[in-house]
Amino acid sequence: MTAELVRGQNHPLSRTRVEIGIAADTPVLALVAACDDTGRMAGPGGLAHPGAPAALPGLAAPAEAAAAHRFAVDLDAVAPSVHQLRLVLVLPPGGPARFGSVAAPRVAVAEPGGADLAGFALAGLDAEGAVVALEVYRRQGAWKVRAVGQGYADGLPALLTDAGLTAPAAAALASAALAAAAGPAGAGAAAAARDGAGI
Numbered sequence: 001m002t003a004e005l006v007r008g009q010n011h012p013l014s015r016t017r018v019e020i021g022i023a024a025d026t027p028v029l030a031l032v033a034a035c036d037d038t039g040r041m042a043g044p045g046g047l048a049h050p051g052a053p054a055a056l057p058g059l060a061a062p063a064e065a066a067a068a069h070r071f072a073v074d075l076d077a078v079a080p081s082v083h084q085l086r087l088v089l090v091l092p093p094g095g096p097a098r099f100g101s102v103a104a105p106r107v108a109v110a111e112p113g114g115a116d117l118a119g120f121a122l123a124g125l126d127a128e129g130a131v132v133a134l135e136v137y138r139r140q141g142a143w144k145v146r147a148v149g150q151g152y153a154d155g156l157p158a159l160l161t162d163a164g165l166t167a168p169a170a171a172a173l174a175s176a177a178l179a180a181a182a183g184p185a186g187a188g189a190a191a192a193a194r195d196g197a198g199i
Contacts, residue, residue, distance in 0.1 A: 002108070002116040005134075005147035011118040013136070013143045016075040019112055020087060022133075024105035027065040029090040029181045031156075032056060033132075033163055037083040040164035044173045046082075047160070051180030059085065065092045065181045072112065073136065075143050084137045086148070086163075089122075090130045090156050092181045099125035099151060107133045109145045120147035129155040 003011045034046040048061035058077030062069040108119035128151025152158040160170035
């Protein structure tokens with residue numbers, strides 16, 4: 001039975017191999033930020049995104065922006081220093097600029113290839129172009145999922161700055177992720193952005 005969460009609500013996870021699914025009416029870019037117990041990223045290498053889809057042990061980010069994603073997470077393989085895996089959704093360039101102009105995306109944590117364990121519809125967004133949708137977090141040796149729904153009108157750079165990156169590093173990493181989401185045409189721009197920031 002699926003637990004339908006509201007913003008701020010959490011739910012225990014009874015298994016360590018799960019899938020995270022995203023469904024939206026428009027293509028979205030899905031990323032995952034690995035954070036410590038204070039919610040801060042260790043650095044630019046703590047973000048799995050299309051330019052670095054396998055950057056985090058135990059998790060692989062989708063390879064491109066799409067209206068639906070489903071990707072596997074092995075929580076037993078997550079580094080001990082990581083206490084939070086934050087699922088981030090971003091509206092890529094060329095489409096709608098704000099989540100308030102599209103139907104609310106839905107995210108869910110599910111059994112591998114099976115039924116949803118917990119779901120969350122990101123209703124109530126307006127001018128935001130990036131949002132922390134949910135987080136899977138470690139607490140006293142157990143894993144839980146929390147519905148977050150925290151949006152950023154200034155987009156992915158603001159979200160990454162809030163996670164502890166410097167403004168230049170956040171801007172470069174956001175640029176790299178968005179360029180990579182554009183496919184092969186954006187690969188050169190992504191590499192240049194990463195090189196410019198020392199990523």
